[in-house]
Amino acid sequence: MNSLKKNKIKNLIKISGNLLMLDEIISYKIGKEIYAKKKLSKNEWFYKIHLTNRPLMPGILQSEAMLQSIVSLLYLDKRYKLSDILIFNSKCTFFSEINGGQTLRIISNILQIKDKFVKASSVIKINNKIMSKGEFIFIRVKKIT
Secondary structure, three states: OOOEEHHHHHHHHOOOHHHOOOOEEEEEEOOOEEEEEEEOOOOOHHHHOOOOOOOOOOHHHHHHHHHHHHHHHHHOOHHHOOEEEEEEEEEEEEOOOOOOOOEEEEEEEEEEEEOOEEEEEEEEEEOOEEEEEEEEEEEEEEOOO
């Protein structure tokens, strides 16, 4: 259960720049669970353009952080190396505002793998408080070369 830093995550899931919502994968267990984090500064790009009078992390980016943690866990599994993992269905709930100067802990679990579908859940916590949660279904498709 080695940790992965931002550059390794970027190469693993093929996402870079502002859309990369994970700073570090702290630990993982293939096919089971992953723990990741994202440290938010008060100057994040999205605070300048989203609800400028009340800087909050957009729900879609919270969802993206959860999705990226699950996709990272799948791509760490050799069985998924030759596949693209695409979101098929998602349901997210947001409980509290997230603003700058906080560290998000993203905890995700694989719930079920059936044929080409993967069902997973994820939560974002700050300290021990759940800020948002999601349930996702992914589909594995052949990688385009």
